[in-house]
Amino acid sequence: xxxxxxxxxxxxxxxxxxxxxxxxxxxxxxxxxxxxxxxxxxxxxxxxxxxxxxxxxxxxxxxxxxxxxxxxxxxxxxxxxxxxxxxxxxxxxxxxxxxxxxxxxxxxxxxxxxxxxxxxxxxxxxxxxxxxxxxxxxxxxxxx
Numbered sequence: 001x002x003x004x005x006x007x008x009x010x011x012x013x014x015x016x017x018x019x020x021x022x023x024x025x026x027x028x029x030x031x032x033x034x035x036x037x038x039x040x041x042x043x044x045x046x047x048x049x050x051x052x053x054x055x056x057x058x059x060x061x062x063x064x065x066x067x068x069x070x071x072x073x074x075x076x077x078x079x080x081x082x083x084x085x086x087x088x089x090x091x092x093x094x095x096x097x098x099x100x101x102x103x104x105x106x107x108x109x110x111x112x113x114x115x116x117x118x119x120x121x122x123x124x125x126x127x128x129x130x131x132x133x134x135x136x137x138x139x140x141x142x143x144x
Contacts, residue, residue, distance in 0.1 A: 003120035013115050016128035 003014040032038065108114045 003123075007115065011115075013118055013123050014120060015124055016131050 006012065006014040006018070108117060
């Protein structure tokens, strides 16, 4: 959700620069407070979580009472194993033997499509690794 919000607002995917220490905390806080309805979003999030909890308890109690004397569900290991194998295969890319990487997303002919094809977690951790490598290079080049 944060990645989509970042992309719709700034036309840039959420990456590791979002967690870099802020230099001007107060200005950023004021900008966020004025731009987004933070208080209303917090109230809506809290209300929706409480509503889902109430609905789950209400539904679960009724279902648990109805199924007290029935048998338990059967666990079919082969279907779960097959599903895990298929999902694992898709992690390596469709009909390819090498794993997906961040650079394959940029082979598309459109910037919007390229950014949309990026996996948010993979993009975040790849840019974090790149930032750490750049910091190490700077430390090596500036011996203080």
